Amino acid sequence: xxxxxxxxxxxxxxxxxxxxxxxxxxxxxxxxxxxxxxxxxxxxxxxxxxxxxxxxxxxxxxxxxxxxxxxxxxxxxxxxxxxxxxx
Amino acid sequence: xxxxxxxxxxxxxxxxxxxxxxxxxxxxxxxxxxxxxxxxxxxxxxxxxxxxxxxxxxxxxxxxxxxxxxxxxxxxxxxxxxxxxxxxxxxxxxxxxxxxxxxxxxxxxxxxxxxxxxxxxxxxxxxxxxxxxxxxxxxxxxxxxxxxxxxxxxxxxxxxxxxxxxxxxxxxxxxxxxxxxxxxxxxxxxxxxxxxxxxxxxxxxxxxxxxxxxxxxxxxxxxxxxxxxxxxxxxxxxxxxxxxxxxxxxxxxxxxxxxxxxxxxxxxxxxxxxxxxxxxxxxxxxxxxxxxxxxxxxxxxxxxxxxxxxxxxxxxxxxxxxxxxxxxxxxxxxxxxxxxxxxxxxxxxxxxxxxxxxxxxxxxxxxxxxxxxxxxxxxxxxxxxxxxxxxxxxxxxxxxxxxxxxxxxxxxxxxxxxxxxxxxxxxxxxxxxxxxxxxxxxxxxxxxxxxx
Numbered sequence: 001x002x003x004x005x006x007x008x009x010x011x012x013x014x015x016x017x018x019x020x021x022x023x024x025x026x027x028x029x030x031x032x033x034x035x036x037x038x039x040x041x042x043x044x045x046x047x048x049x050x051x052x053x054x055x056x057x058x059x060x061x062x063x064x065x066x067x068x069x070x071x072x073x074x075x076x077x078x079x080x081x082x083x084x085x086x087x
Numbered sequence: 088x089x090x091x092x093x094x095x096x097x098x099x100x101x102x103x104x105x106x107x108x109x110x111x112x113x114x115x116x117x118x119x120x121x122x123x124x125x126x127x128x129x130x131x132x133x134x135x136x137x138x139x140x141x142x143x144x145x146x147x148x149x150x151x152x153x154x155x156x157x158x159x160x161x162x163x164x165x166x167x168x169x170x171x172x173x174x175x176x177x178x179x180x181x182x183x184x185x186x187x188x189x190x191x192x193x194x195x196x197x198x199x200x201x202x203x204x205x206x207x208x209x210x211x212x213x214x215x216x217x218x219x220x221x222x223x224x225x226x227x228x229x230x231x232x233x234x235x236x237x238x239x240x241x242x243x244x245x246x247x248x249x250x251x252x253x254x255x256x257x258x259x260x261x262x263x264x265x266x267x268x269x270x271x272x273x274x275x276x277x278x279x280x281x282x283x284x285x286x287x288x289x290x291x292x293x294x295x296x297x298x299x300x301x302x303x304x305x306x307x308x309x310x311x312x313x314x315x316x317x318x319x320x321x322x323x324x325x326x327x328x329x330x331x332x333x334x335x336x337x338x339x340x341x342x343x344x345x346x347x348x349x350x351x352x353x354x355x356x357x358x359x360x361x362x363x364x365x366x367x368x369x370x371x372x373x374x375x376x377x378x379x380x381x382x383x384x385x386x387x388x389x390x391x392x393x394x395x396x397x398x399x400x401x402x403x404x405x406x407x408x409x410x411x412x413x414x415x416x417x418x419x420x421x422x423x424x425x426x427x428x429x430x431x432x433x434x435x436x437x438x439x440x441x442x443x444x445x446x447x448x449x450x451x452x453x454x455x456x457x458x459x460x461x462x463x464x465x466x467x468x469x470x471x472x473x474x475x476x477x478x479x480x481x482x483x484x485x486x487x488x489x490x491x492x493x494x495x496x497x498x499x500x501x502x503x504x505x506x507x508x509x510x511x512x513x514x515x516x517x518x519x520x521x522x523x524x525x526x527x528x529x530x531x532x533x534x535x536x537x538x539x
Contacts, residue, residue: 006094006095006098008098045091045094057152057153058152072102074098074155075155076097076153076155076156077153077154077155078089079343080097080154080155080156080340080343081089081093081094081097082089083339083342083343084093084336084339085089085096085097
């Protein structure tokens with residue numbers, strides 16, 4: 001089971017560090033990270049393995065949102081992207 | 088990893104273009120609750136619905152958390168109550184109060200099925216239920232009522248039409264102190280689908296299984312945004328293609344959520360109803376899609392053609408995305424729920440006559456239209472008969488959900504709030520069809536019914 005964490009907002013120091021620290025705490029293994037800066041916005045997508053989470057997915061989301069540093073953070077199960085964009 | 092742009096697209100659809108799962112509706116058969124005693128029957132109804140649906144809201148919320156997609160409503164639809172009332176006798180309002188109580192206890196937003204199927208005539212229980220609708224809707228908060236008065240196979244029951252003209256008026260009168268809201272929870276159908284998850288017309292048809300999950304997805308904002316981003320010089324075939332692709336993606340999401348809900352609840356999955364259902368939220372308007380196609384205002388000549396294209400493209404995209412597309416599936420055109428429609432009415436560009444033409448090519452009928460409070464029950468019956476005739480001849484569902492604004496005149500407004508929105512009282516032709524309506528009887532089924 002994998003989830004996609006997306007982070008969108010103003011670029012600043014420490015975003016990746018914050019997200020990966022929270023993931024590590026929840027035992028979510030980071031599989032892949034893509035990031036880029038579109039215009040002035042920082043956009044990061046992180047795919048994490050959530051098979052062995054030591055908490056609920058909701059808790060991971062709350063933790064990330066609580067430390068969002070003013071960015072928009074989404075945690076969504078990977079299936080939604082696969083079902084919408086692949087036949 | 089899913090494609091970067093695909094992820095961005097999905098997130099934009101949800102966050103900025105109002106994409107949502109409009110409803111997860113659990114259909115529950117109450118046929119095994121029939122009892123010759125109305126109180127015992129009500130008790131069985133309460134227990135059955137409670138047992139089936141007490142996890143529905145939690146499951147919906149859990150799925151929302153997992154996928155990050157808003158699931159706006161959780162609802163229940165039940166076997167038409169007229170069937171139970173026929174078996175038990177007694178006051179049908181007792182059923183309405185029971186449904187209201189159980190809806191509140193399981194936490195759903197609406198419960199549909201205070202209904203009767205009278206397209207060919209009345210069986211025991213039907214007439215009592217019809218007459219009880221005003222009282223039932225004024226005494227409850229969550230209950231929705233619907234009545235099927237016609238079908239392509241059987242024609243139009245004009246006695247039913249006449250009665251419903253009166254019932255709609257009376258319902259509005261009894262709830263006049265609450266913006267006549269009762270009438271907004273009452274739908275009169277021709278060719279009613281048995282698996283529609285959308286309110287106020289949802290009921291669980293007698294041909295349906297014991298318990299089933301149906302999902303309604305929506306996303307007018309997504310379709311409008313997709314068209315807004317497209318080149319301005321695309322021809323209409325290409326426009327249809329964009330709508331089709333967008334509808335496909337939306338429906339896939341509905342299929343995913345429906346399967347997951349059905350799995351978690353241990354209930355079979357029924358259908359995905361892909362309907363572009365507008366909300367009063369800014370940007371979530373079907374009228375704006377039509378305007379994006381190239382109309383100055385919804386209601387302009389060309390509107391019916393644009394809506395036909397939209398409705399058809401939505402169905403084609405949806406059919407490819409799910410093996411179980413059902414319900415109403417198409418574009419809804421409720422006036423008060425759609426800010427673009429309301430604006431078109433205010434500017435004088437959208438009239439009831441144009442809306443009637445539009446219903447010939449969209450998935451429902453005259454929906455959420457506020458009419459003057461002094462409109463007679465015969466005129467309302469005439470509106471119902473016209474709409475039913477369009478549905479009967481074209482082998483499609485049509486419906487009437489109109490709200491007589493008691494004590495108000497053209498230009499004044501009703502405000503329902505929430506998803507029901509609000510809007511101005513529309514001008515309608517008040518010349519009387521009373522002579523025709525008082526004849527009663529049945530309009531025979533059209534030639535289209537003889538397909539065997």
